[in-house]
Amino acid sequence: MEDLLIYVVIFGTLIGAMTYAAILVWFERRMLAWWQDRLGPNRVGPFGIGLALADILKLLAKEDWVPPFADKKVFVIAPCFVMIAMLMGFAVVPYGPETYIADLNIGLLFFMGMTSLAVYAVLLGGLSSNNKFSLIGGLRSAAQMVSYEVFMGLSLMGVVMLSGSFSLVDIVESQQDGWFVISQFFGFVVFVVAGIAESHRLPFDLPEAEQELVGGFHTEYSGMKFGIFMVGEYLGVILISAMIATIFFGGWIGPGFLPPIFWLAAKTFCFVMFFILLRAAMPRPRYDQLMSLGWKVMLPITLVNLVVTGGVVLWMNT
Amino acid sequence: MAMVRQFGSSSNGEQPKVVSELFNKFDASNFVTQHTVDEIPTLWVAKNQIRSVLRHLKQSGYPMLLDLTAVDERTRVNKQGFPDTDFTVVYHLLSFEYGADIRLKVALPEADISIPSICDIWPNANWYERETWDMFGIQFDGHPNLTRILMPPTWEGHPLRKDHPARATEMEPFRMTPERQDYEQEALKFRPEDWGMKRKHKDTEFMFLNMGPNHPAAHGAFRIVLQLDGEVVVDAVSDIGYHHRGAEKMAERQTWHSFIPYTDRIDYLGGVMNNLPYVMAIEKMAGIDVPDRAKVIRIMLAELFRIQSHLLFYGTYATDIGQMSPIFYMFSDREQSFRIIEAITGGRMHPAWFRIGGVAEDLPIGWEKLVRDFVNHLPGRLDHYDKMVMQNSILKKRSQGIGIYTKEEAIDWGITGPGLRATGMDFDFRRDRTYGGYDWFDFDIPVAQNGDVYDRAVVRIEEMRQSIRIVEQCLNNMPEGLYKSEHELTTPPIKERTMHDIETLIHHFVNVSWGPKIPVSECSVTIEATKGLNTYYLISDGGTSSYRTRIRTPSFAHLQQIPLISKGLLIADIVAIIASIDFVMADVDR
Numbered sequence: 001m002e003d004l005l006i007y008v009v010i011f012g013t014l015i016g017a018m019t020y021a022a023i024l025v026w027f028e029r030r031m032l033a034w035w036q037d038r039l040g041p042n043r044v045g046p047f048g049i050g051l052a053l054a055d056i057l058k059l060l061a062k063e064d065w066v067p068p069f070a071d072k073k074v075f076v077i078a079p080c081f082v083m084i085a086m087l088m089g090f091a092v093v094p095y096g097p098e099t100y101i102a103d104l105n106i107g108l109l110f111f112m113g114m115t116s117l118a119v120y121a122v123l124l125g126g127l128s129s130n131n132k133f134s135l136i137g138g139l140r141s142a143a144q145m146v147s148y149e150v151f152m153g154l155s156l157m158g159v160v161m162l163s164g165s166f167s168l169v170d171i172v173e174s175q176q177d178g179w180f181v182i183s184q185f186f187g188f189v190v191f192v193v194a195g196i197a198e199s200h201r202l203p204f205d206l207p208e209a210e211q212e213l214v215g216g217f218h219t220e221y222s223g224m225k226f227g228i229f230m231v232g233e234y235l236g237v238i239l240i241s242a243m244i245a246t247i248f249f250g251g252w253i254g255p256g257f258l259p260p261i262f263w264l265a266a267k268t269f270c271f272v273m274f275f276i277l278l279r280a281a282m283p284r285p286r287y288d289q290l291m292s293l294g295w296k297v298m299l300p301i302t303l304v305n306l307v308v309t310g311g312v313v314l315w316m317n318t
Numbered sequence: 319m320a321m322v323r324q325f326g327s328s329s330n331g332e333q334p335k336v337v338s339e340l341f342n343k344f345d346a347s348n349f350v351t352q353h354t355v356d357e358i359p360t361l362w363v364a365k366n367q368i369r370s371v372l373r374h375l376k377q378s379g380y381p382m383l384l385d386l387t388a389v390d391e392r393t394r395v396n397k398q399g400f401p402d403t404d405f406t407v408v409y410h411l412l413s414f415e416y417g418a419d420i421r422l423k424v425a426l427p428e429a430d431i432s433i434p435s436i437c438d439i440w441p442n443a444n445w446y447e448r449e450t451w452d453m454f455g456i457q458f459d460g461h462p463n464l465t466r467i468l469m470p471p472t473w474e475g476h477p478l479r480k481d482h483p484a485r486a487t488e489m490e491p492f493r494m495t496p497e498r499q500d501y502e503q504e505a506l507k508f509r510p511e512d513w514g515m516k517r518k519h520k521d522t523e524f525m526f527l528n529m530g531p532n533h534p535a536a537h538g539a540f541r542i543v544l545q546l547d548g549e550v551v552v553d554a555v556s557d558i559g560y561h562h563r564g565a566e567k568m569a570e571r572q573t574w575h576s577f578i579p580y581t582d583r584i585d586y587l588g589g590v591m592n593n594l595p596y597v598m599a600i601e602k603m604a605g606i607d608v609p610d611r612a613k614v615i616r617i618m619l620a621e622l623f624r625i626q627s628h629l630l631f632y633g634t635y636a637t638d639i640g641q642m643s644p645i646f647y648m649f650s651d652r653e654q655s656f657r658i659i660e661a662i663t664g665g666r667m668h669p670a671w672f673r674i675g676g677v678a679e680d681l682p683i684g685w686e687k688l689v690r691d692f693v694n695h696l697p698g699r700l701d702h703y704d705k706m707v708m709q710n711s712i713l714k715k716r717s718q719g720i721g722i723y724t725k726e727e728a729i730d731w732g733i734t735g736p737g738l739r740a741t742g743m744d745f746d747f748r749r750d751r752t753y754g755g756y757d758w759f760d761f762d763i764p765v766a767q768n769g770d771v772y773d774r775a776v777v778r779i780e781e782m783r784q785s786i787r788i789v790e791q792c793l794n795n796m797p798e799g800l801y802k803s804e805h806e807l808t809t810p811p812i813k814e815r816t817m818h819d820i821e822t823l824i825h826h827f828v829n830v831s832w833g834p835k836i837p838v839s840e841c842s843v844t845i846e847a848t849k850g851l852n853t854y855y856l857i858s859d860g861g862t863s864s865y866r867t868r869i870r871t872p873s874f875a876h877l878q879q880i881p882l883i884s885k886g887l888l889i890a891d892i893v894a895i896i897a898s899i900d901f902v903m904a905d906v907d908r
Contacts, residue, residue, distance in 0.1 A: 284640025
């Protein structure tokens with residue numbers, strides 16, 4: 001019985017996350033359109049939701065083209081990295097008190113490791129395309145990741161100190177009395193900013209800044225390989241949103257009249273909406289401005305937060 | 319016919335001060351004076367003196383080279399009184415102080431078709447001389463890089479020469495063989511050495527990034543090659559000509575009347591604004607007085623197009639800096655003004671609505687409500703956009719202090735319009751050289767001080783507010799009367815009387831079937847178009863089409879200067895600069 005349940009959860013996660021990501025492509029376009037006085041895709045099915053399926057079918061039907069000047073093997077493998085890494089990240093997300101794929105005692109580190117791996121996809125895609133725009137996109141991505149990984153990790157250490165564990169299951173449990181967003185507000189802010197950078201969303205979409213780099217690292221990609229990059233990006237959005245909800249907003253914890261997974265999904269959805277709204281609202285900073293924001297503003301905030309949290313924890317314990 | 323308007327007749331006997339000064343300094347016998355209907359002093363200068371005359375003029379109140387072009391005079395009939403010439407190079411200088419221009423001409427015989435370059439006097443002469451070489455084959459001695467600019471590098475012949483065919487049907491059939499394709503592609507390859515660029519510096523190897531001719535931020539078919547050290551732009555080369563359609567050549571085939579729709583497509587965001595200098599120049603040559611109502615209708619439509627063009631600039635400016643939403647709001651405002659244009663003209667972006675002597679039709683019933691709604695609606699929206707775009711701190715960081723040029727640089731490079739006013743230069747043709755009835759209106763000229771990307775946007779946004787004021791004044795004070803002149807050369811003539819009066823019927827028939835015959839004359843009219851100064855320099859040899867039509871567009875000068883302000887910046891800044899210059903490639907290449 002136990003074994004069966006775990007397979008259900010794994011299968012459910014795979015199907016659920018992929019479907020969510022595919023629908024998100026449509027949903028984002030509808031939401032953006034709504035905020036921008038337009039209609040958006042509204043033709044296929046009710047409210048145009050069939051577009052998610054139509055998009056996938058279209059991408060599948062396209063020619064699977066590899067540019068003759070590209071490094072073929074790497075070019076093909078690169079998009080898979082982002083998909084695999086993001087899906088693996090979901091393994092440590094607890095959906096309820098007893099519902100999760102894995103309760104790793106290093107759950108948080110595992111999640112961070114997986115998001116870091118996703119950078120390889122961008123980097124390799126950019127390099128193997130053998131295109132100058134892709135190369136610059138890949139370089140930007142590498143620099144951005146290296147900077148933002150640092151305080152993405154550090155911003156979570158306050159939470160680890162308070163809950164005393166790297167396990168996400170424990171972190172959620174320890175929020176029964178209050179969400180960490182209150183005690184770790186600065187950690188939350190930094191994590192959100194780093195999360196946007198991590199998932200290459202506007203305003204931090206510099207690796208693919210279309211006005212400057214055409215398509216950035218995926219300039220040469222088309223068809224389903226491009227589709228996988230796209231789905232990977234949206235999986236990233238969902239994963240980061242789910243992580244924000246889990247680490248700072250009590251995860252599945254919520255009033256008992258609805259199942260825990262509903263609360264997690266609802267919180268995640270709010271952050272997904274936030275991500276989309278951000279895209280509609282913000283201009284893009286320049287590459288060097290993004291870097292200096294990271295090193296000159298975000299890092300000091302994180303460090304101060306860490307010191308204060310550590311001090312408070314020590315003082316409470318003694 | 320009206321030959322009285324020919325050379326030497328329109329002068330009122332008095333010499334402008336600048337001309338007498340020149341005569342004193344360089345000896346009057348070296349000059350030949352020509353009188354043109356636009357009253358711009360026009361002097362023929364000897365080839366060996368042109369450089370010193372131009373240098374003198376630059377220092378004595380004519381700081382801007384507005385235009386440099388040429389005319390193939392070989393088939394011109396009415397050139398009595400001119401020095402003996404096959405090709406004439408024409409320099410058009412602009413003065414901010416005197417409220418007047420000056421035009422200099424140099425006669426070149428076909429046997430010795432070369433003239434000293436003036437690139438060292440005016441840096442913007444570089445592209446103008448390249449264009450003149452490209453189009454006429456006139457050799458500019460001492461030019462640093464006299465290569466083709468509008469035509470493909472492999473082109474043979476010089477298109478604006480009278481013996482060059484104007485249509486494909488007059489040429490050999492074109493075949494693109496594989497060898498030809500390789501040859502053409504090879505010719506398009508960028509070689510840094512041609513532009514004096516190094517491939518390496520010490521240990522770093524530069525990357526040469528081809529932005530365009532198809533790039534999402536290039537606003538059309540514009541190519542800029544960046545020499546990059548990492549993401550830092552070391553140098554840049556702008557390359558144009560991908561949108562060249564030979565408008566000036568077409569003008570020599572079309573009748574005066576039927577060229578009007580072509581002008582719409584020069585600055586394709588300016589709509590009827592392009593018609594204005596063209597028809598005003600013809601009206602001057604033909605001696606037509608335009609009725610007041612037509613003038614006010616023209617100004618109203620032109621200002622509506624200025625608003626539309628600036629709204630599109632505003633939206634793309636925000637988009638290029640990475641802000642996704644504003645352009646959609648601005649498009650819906652733009653749509654509202656297009657509804658006005660549609661109601662009045664039936665067209666949208668290219669209504670071709672102005673006619674020689676007026677406009678095509680009177681305003682429709684109910685136009686007031688549409689215009690009133692629009693002028694009430696837009697100011698509130700602009701305030702809203704101020705908060706959304708111009709006060710956004712990220713956008714400010716991206717655009718303030720980027721792409722700066724000073725007032726002196728701007729004048730040296732022939733930059734006009736909002737780009738010039740953003741450097742603190744308080745100069746607007748509508749006020750300082752008023753034309754077409756603008757003196758009846760009350761409006762301010764917005765000026766900014768820093769000359770950076772941000773200030774160029776600030777000026778344009780304030781200009782929209784001023785244009786709304788002008789449109790509102792048109793709305794409140796629209797004069798009654800004719801929408802088209804009763805002059806015989808008005809095309810098409812007013813129809814009412816044709817059925818009662820044989821003279822009018824004949825004019826109607828001739829003007830509609832062959833087109834009007836404009837008296838022998840030369841005229842140039844400059845206006846403050848959406849992007850800067852737009853000049854139409856027309857020469858009539860007494861025929862039904864122009865002998866030479868020269869279109870001076872603002873964007874051409876603005877693009878030439880991009881490399882100057884991009885050195886040391888990042889790729890993202892280049893995109894911001896391109897956005898702030900607000901060019902239209904059709905306006906550059908014509």
